[in-house]
Amino acid sequence: MDDNFKDKTVIITGGSLGVGAAAAARFADAGANLVLVARSKKNLERMAEKLRPKTRVETISMDVTDTAACVNLFKKAAFEFGGIHILVNNAGFHERGPAENIATDDLGKIVDVNLKAPIILSRLAIPYLRKSGGGVIINVGSLAGRTPVPGAATYSASKAGLRAFTLSLAEELRDAKIKVAVVSPGPIDTGFIMSNIENVTDLTFSQPICTADEVADEIMKLCLNDKRERSMPPISGFLTTITYLFPGFGRMMRPLLECRGRRVKRKLIAQKRAAQE
Secondary structure, three states, rough: OOOOOOOOEEEEEEEOOOHHOOOHHHHHHHOOOEEEOOOOOHHHHHHHHHOOOOOOOEEEEEEOHHHHHHHHHHHHHHHHOOOOOOOEEOOOOOOOOOHHHHHHHHHHHHHHHHHHHHHHHHHHHHHHHHHHEEEEEEEEHHHOOOOOOOHHHHHHHHHHHHHHHHOOOOOOOOOOOEEEEEEEEEEOOHHHHOHHHOOOOOHHHHOOEOOHEEEEEEEEHHEEEEEEEEEEEEHHHHHHHHHOOOHHHHHHHHHHHHHHHHHHHHHHHHHHHHHHH
């Protein structure tokens, strides 16, 4: 058990599935108190039942785009556990395809869930973290936020905004004993991508696929080290930097990357279909 997290209170949005669930399990093993947030009460309770033998767990079924619900979230967490030490903004939403083919309401929802909600939640967390003597805010971004991704324009924009917000807020709070950081993974082997794999861009699968557990491990590490960002894998972070700084090079490389991603995608689809038979 890592004593750095023992008896600390951790709020995780999107905490019932995927990366959020994996992070919750890691923090539970380390002795942290958990406040898990998601829309599905059923999924939250299922996750809580697994973790309660290890630690104290509170679940809150809510929409992270509801500001009033966000205010009540922190009030309840502080009331239940006496303080708040870590916020993990993990909840996400994506509608895939060219922007002109996506309903305008869904375009707005991508921005609201991926960017507006983490900004508001982070703002609300700061006074509680100060009261606790310091703390951590970890935002779950994406490699799509580090370079333009055709077929995911609004998602890419929302994650780019989240990255900019993270780095800016980290500067604002650098003397406040509040660590702010972002983890930017490529494709993750969770339902967020795999349940709708046919509509995921080929370019996405040109990068190595990581697991939810691997991302959760990086979240834990970011809570303790002095890094402000972790790209997963690092080589992909380097590649996104190059393609962002030199768009012409990115366009030149795109056909090769899409070809590689198409092969990976076909293999994954075949495996999925085989598993369903």
